[in-house]
Amino acid sequence: MKINAGQARDLAQQFHDLATAVGDFRFDHWDELAKSERDRLKDMQFMLLNNSTHFITELVGVILDDVQGDLEALQKVTANAEKALENIADVKKAIEIAAELVKLGAAVASENPAAITSAVQETALVVGS
Amino acid sequence: MSLKLKRMFCCPGSNVILLGLCAGLLAGCADLKSIRKFADSAADTASYTDLTADYIGGPDRMKGYEETKERQDELEKESAAREKQEKALLGVHRGIQDYMKAIGALASDEVVSYDRSLKNLGDEIKGAKLMSDSKVDAYQGIARILLKAATDGYRQSKLKDLIGEANEPFQKVAGGLKELVGDAYVRSLNNELEVLDIYYKDVVKQAPANDPGTEMVKENWRTKREDLEKRKKACLTYAETIGKIAEAHQELFNNRDKLNVKLTLDMISSYSQDLDDLKKKIKQLTK
Numbered sequence: 001m002k003i004n005a006g007q008a009r010d011l012a013q014q015f016h017d018l019a020t021a022v023g024d025f026r027f028d029h030w031d032e033l034a035k036s037e038r039d040r041l042k043d044m045q046f047m048l049l050n051n052s053t054h055f056i057t058e059l060v061g062v063i064l065d066d067v068q069g070d071l072e073a074l075q076k077v078t079a080n081a082e083k084a085l086e087n088i089a090d091v092k093k094a095i096e097i098a099a100e101l102v103k104l105g106a107a108v109a110s111e112n113p114a115a116i117t118s119a120v121q122e123t124a125l126v127v128g129s
Numbered sequence: 130m131s132l133k134l135k136r137m138f139c140c141p142g143s144n145v146i147l148l149g150l151c152a153g154l155l156a157g158c159a160d161l162k163s164i165r166k167f168a169d170s171a172a173d174t175a176s177y178t179d180l181t182a183d184y185i186g187g188p189d190r191m192k193g194y195e196e197t198k199e200r201q202d203e204l205e206k207e208s209a210a211r212e213k214q215e216k217a218l219l220g221v222h223r224g225i226q227d228y229m230k231a232i233g234a235l236a237s238d239e240v241v242s243y244d245r246s247l248k249n250l251g252d253e254i255k256g257a258k259l260m261s262d263s264k265v266d267a268y269q270g271i272a273r274i275l276l277k278a279a280t281d282g283y284r285q286s287k288l289k290d291l292i293g294e295a296n297e298p299f300q301k302v303a304g305g306l307k308e309l310v311g312d313a314y315v316r317s318l319n320n321e322l323e324v325l326d327i328y329y330k331d332v333v334k335q336a337p338a339n340d341p342g343t344e345m346v347k348e349n350w351r352t353k354r355e356d357l358e359k360r361k362k363a364c365l366t367y368a369e370t371i372g373k374i375a376e377a378h379q380e381l382f383n384n385r386d387k388l389n390v391k392l393t394l395d396m397i398s399s400y401s402q403d404l405d406d407l408k409k410k411i412k413q414l415t416k
Contacts (some may be wrong), residue, residue: 005308008239012316023327030334045327050203050318053188056316057210060184064217067305071224073298077291078224081231084287088280101290112151 005066008059015052019045132313161236161288161389163398164381168233170404171374175225175306179415180364181218184314185211195327214262225374228295289385296382303375313366318361325353336394363414370407373400 003011019082027040031039187206195201251266329350336343377400384393 004196009312009316016320019323022281025375027330027334034292040329042331043197046197046324048199049191049323049327050195050207052198053191053204053207053320054319055267056313056320057207058307059212059316060211060214060218060313063205063305064214064221065315067302068217070298070301070305071221072293074224074228074302075293077298078231080230080294081228081235081287081291084284084291085234088284105309 003057003058003062008020008055008062012052012059014056015048015055019052022048042063138358140372152232161285161394163394163401164236164288164388165233167377167397167401167404168229168236170401170408171377172229172233174223174367174370174374174404174408177227177367177411178219178222180314180360181222183196183217183360184309185215187211187317187321191324194324198415220308221302221309224302225299225306225371228265229298232288234401235284235291256335271285280284285388288388290389292378292381296378299378300375303371303378307368307375310364310371315361315365318357319397322354322357359372359414363411366407366414370411370414371405373403373407376400 022041022045025040026045029040151177177368179290185208188204188211192201192204261303329346332349333343336346377397380393380396381388384390384396387393
């Protein structure tokens with residue numbers, strides 16, 4: 001069974017609080033406890049904290065699952081924004097192409113083969129970029 | 130050119146009419162600098178992923194304090210699980226960053242500036258001697274205004290549409306990131322603090338009386354605690370920053386029909402200022 005964010009958060013908190021309570025007990029009764037008992041309680045503290053850590057990882061997983069659909073929707077809107085930017089860039093591109101075409105026209109009118117070749121190459125470059 | 134247009138442009142008062150038309154169009158052009166500044170700042174905030182890296186490395190850091198193989202293995206598993214989450218976590222940062230970058234680019238005046246392209250076109254026309262230089266300059270000036278006005282209307286309507294479409298998913302994704310950093314990451318750091326305390330309390334408790342090394346151990350403990358507390362504060366400040374970004378986006382959504390109105394732009398500027406202040410705070414806490 002999959003847990004939800006609230007359950008993961010509660011479990012993480014409860015295991016954390018239990019670990020703290022065990023720690024408080026261990027230090028409050030330090031002198032009354034045998035070393036082996038203290039070590040056992042210490043290990044229990046670490047185990048409880050590890051459980052808490054596990055449920056934090058679970059919590060992150062649940063949050064990530066919850067936002068996945070919205071993240072995809074946001075990415076689609078971003079792609080639309082990029083498309084709008086491309087449309088504006090296309091206007092600039094059209095002006096650049098027009099400038100190259102004017103240059104090409106002038107080169108053709110000059111009847112200079114070298115100038116025509118260079119203008120054709122430049123126009124092709126701008127149209128293709 | 131149609132007869133009507135010819136009459137309009139060739140009559141003696143045509144320049145006055147054109148100037149009036151251009152002035153009117155220019156008045157409609159929006160200076161969305163403050164939206165751009167806000168979006169850039171928000172994108173920059175979203176690109177900050179150190180706290181996410183910190184969360185992923187948590188179990189690995191704790192492992193060093195836990196003594197038994199069994200406990201270390203448990204943390205090893207957590208470490209692997211968190212590493213698997215890394216791509217998705219960075220995806221959340223990236224999703225917000227990319228969206229904000231796109232909004233910022235669309236709000237940038239650069240995008241609707243045709244100065245350079247038109248200058249090239251004008252130079253080519255002048256070079257080709259297709260018309261007199263003064264006429265080229267005049268047409269270039271008019272074309273610049275007409276093009277800016279046309280695309281400015283387009284970008285404003287696009288911005289409005291995008292903010293309208295994005296608000297719902299954006300609020301949820303930003304809310305998710307806020308919860309991750311401001312809640313889950315803080316909890317993870319709280320556990321690190323607890324592990325640190327267990328370890329150092331034990332060392333101090335077991336140290337022989339008047340051991341000169343104990344003060345050094347305590348100093349080390351204090352430094353590590355302070356560092357963890359700072360990272361916790363950085364997480365909370367980061368979550369607050371993401372909350373501000375979401376709030377500002379909500380305001381943009383609420384005022385999407387008035388994006389070029391001074392009141393809206395001033396409000397967005399004030400959010401940008403808040404973001405800058407919070408970012409400085411995060412920088413101080415994580416340096």
